Amino acid sequence: MTTVARVVLDSPLPQLDRLFDYRVPSELEDDCVPGVRVKVPLRTGARMSDAYVVEVVSEGDWPGELSQVEEVLSPAPVLAPEIWTLARAVADRAAGVASDVLRLAVPTRQVRAEKAWLARDTAWSPPSVEPVPVTGYADGVLEALLAAHGRAAVDAVPHPVDLGSAEEPVWVPGWAATLAQAASHVVAREQSAVLAVPDFRDVADLERALLAVLPTERVVRFDAKQTNGQRAKALLQARTHAVVAIGNRTAVFAPATELGLIAMWDDGDASFVEPRAPYVHTRDVALVRTAQSAAALLFLAHARSTDVQRLVELHWLQEVAPYRVPTPKVIPTAQQASAEGFAAQARIPSTAWRAAREASQHGPVLVQVANPGFGTGLVCADCGERAHCRVCGGPLGTPHRNATPQCRFCGALAVGFRCPTCGGGKLKPVGQGAQRTADELGRAFPGTRIVVADGSRPLDEVPARPAVVVATRGAEPSVPGGYACVLLLDGERLLAREGLRVQEDVLRFWTNAAAKGAPGAEVYLVGIGGRLATAMATWRLDVPAHDELADRRELHFPPAVRVATLTGTDEAVTAAVEALGDATAGPVLGPVPVEGDAVPGTVRAIVRFPYAHGAEVAATLKAEVIRRSSARRVLPGGNRRRAAPSLRVRLDDAEPFTEV
Secondary structure (H helix, E strand, O other), X not given: OOOEEEEEEOOOOHHHOOEEXXXXXXXXXXXXXXXXXXXXXXXXXXXXXXXXXXXXXXXXXXXOXXXXXXXXXXXXXXXXXXXXXXXXXXXXXXXXXXXXXXXXXXXXXXXXXXXXXXXXXXXXXXXXXXXXXXXXXXXXXXXXXXXXXXXXXXXXXXXXXXXXXXXXXXXXXXXXXXXXXXXXXXXXXXXXXXXXXXXXHHHHHHHHHHHOOOOHHHEEEEOOOOOHHHHHHHHHHHXXXXXXXXXXXXXXXXXXXXXXXXXXXXXXXXXXXXXXXXXXXXXXXXXXXXXHHOOEEEEEEOOOOHHHHHHHHOOXXXXXXXXXXXXXXXXXXXXXXXXXXXXXXXXXXXXXXXXXXXXXXXXXXXXXXXOXXXXXXXXXXXXXXXXXXXXXXXXXXXXXXXXXXXXXXXXXXXXXXXXXXOOOOOEEEEOOOHHHHHHHHHHHOOOOOEEXXXXXXXXXXXXXXXXXXXXXXXXXXXXXXXXXXXXXXXHHHHHOOOOOOHHHHHHHHHHHHHOOEEEEEEEEEEOOOHHHHHHHHHOOOHHHHHHHHHHHHHHOOOOOOEEEEEEXXXXXXXXXXXXHXXXXXXXXXXXXXXXXXXXXXXXXXXXXXXXXXXXXXXXXXXXXHHHHHOOEXXXXXXXXXXXXXXXXXXXXXXXXXXXX
């Protein structure tokens, strides 16, 4: 009887995105099992390709002679069956290639990690776990939802929570405490949990919360800061026993024994958009995996995304809100002139300045600003013309008051700058970044320690001592027990950007910063009025999401519908649009020329379609990509060579709607 291995090739070519049959020689039958890495010949014996074994059968579908597996690279099964099923479904949903998804899920081979896993003590088992009650919500509501494998949009507890003891406190964000307590119930049943968060600060907060309620052996990290060896070790450990896998967007691909929970914190964060093909959003992967595994699903946020709001309004997600938990005391404040000169320069109204000055005597005060650096830009001191880099044309800026101006894009120093308009050689800053705000607050708060936190000076935590912390959005450090007061500046500047998700992004920035305050701390929202200010003041953050989604439905914009971006030659894009036929919703946007594309004459069209037509649209567009990728062109002399791809497809692409 012939043993046949069905493998998926490690190739990005869409025409090779299927399973191939190879005969397994007798000497490899013991090691050639589903999940292992192998080498197989491709077309000729001299050309080898890496592959993963998906299944082993007694007979293949091909009636002729099969090529044989050349080598089993390692007997460690690194590709779990459920991860292959997930990768296949995600690729099909995004009109992509399964091997591209597997590159996100499985790190490159690490011999040392595989040998250590193969030599492990299989009789060892991790410590048992006692479930911890989920605090902040009505008694038993989340526990019952987890037991029933339910799905929910959960409003996070909006203040820090202590998971330690009186002798050794462990302060974590409210959302991290909720996820850790929920995970303890899942692991106590010897099931695994997968928890995805946006960035390294969130991973650190969540890990600290988990280690307060779970043994170390039950927590496994999957994040961008790990080496390939650490990721490989974590992957194999997750296949051994029930664990909580945490990390950023790749964590959702972590293998799991008896998956019981998938959860995401702040799914609207742009960090969850995968920048590599097939460009899937972590939220979409979580939805696909939930459907395949029947695990419980939780989306935690302070201000939920319109995507989650859509699922709530379809009654696919249950709404869960904190019960008898104090919400931040948000005070919308007009951008009025302050009685204190230095505070006025720092854009702080008198009421907010007085509250912050009093709070700074007892603990740290958080001031959130829009931009890092000293100013938002530089202009000629003589004519006011905006200053640009002589190398790439990008805007010039300064990280602090006396720094040499440099380009924000390429980093080139603007030494000896001369204005091309008037010839002037002096520059002056415009706008106020984090450093300039910190300088002015240092004068407004004499004798108070000033701390700056931004992308170039990241801080995870500051002590609970009097200080003023000036931070850009998303870079706010944590404080044990929370900030004594929070000031949210530059709201008008944040809302002035053009883009489809500006409002929900700004709400996330504000609410995530406000939730870092201690229970009862005052939060001043400066210079903002209208429905956003009302939503913040009442902490009814579902209302803006509902209103925004209603507007998107009228305009046929995502997430009310799905979108596909088609980029390529005018002929290829037009043919792909015609192939879709009646599967679209609303008129096609474009084609329009793509500026800056490497191929001249490139155009882009945006196609909108209902969710019910997703499988049809993805299959049609992938067929078009394969057809054009397989085409050949005739060169002078009669030679035939494969043509460069003339069509690129990206489903659920947020880039055309972000900022113009």
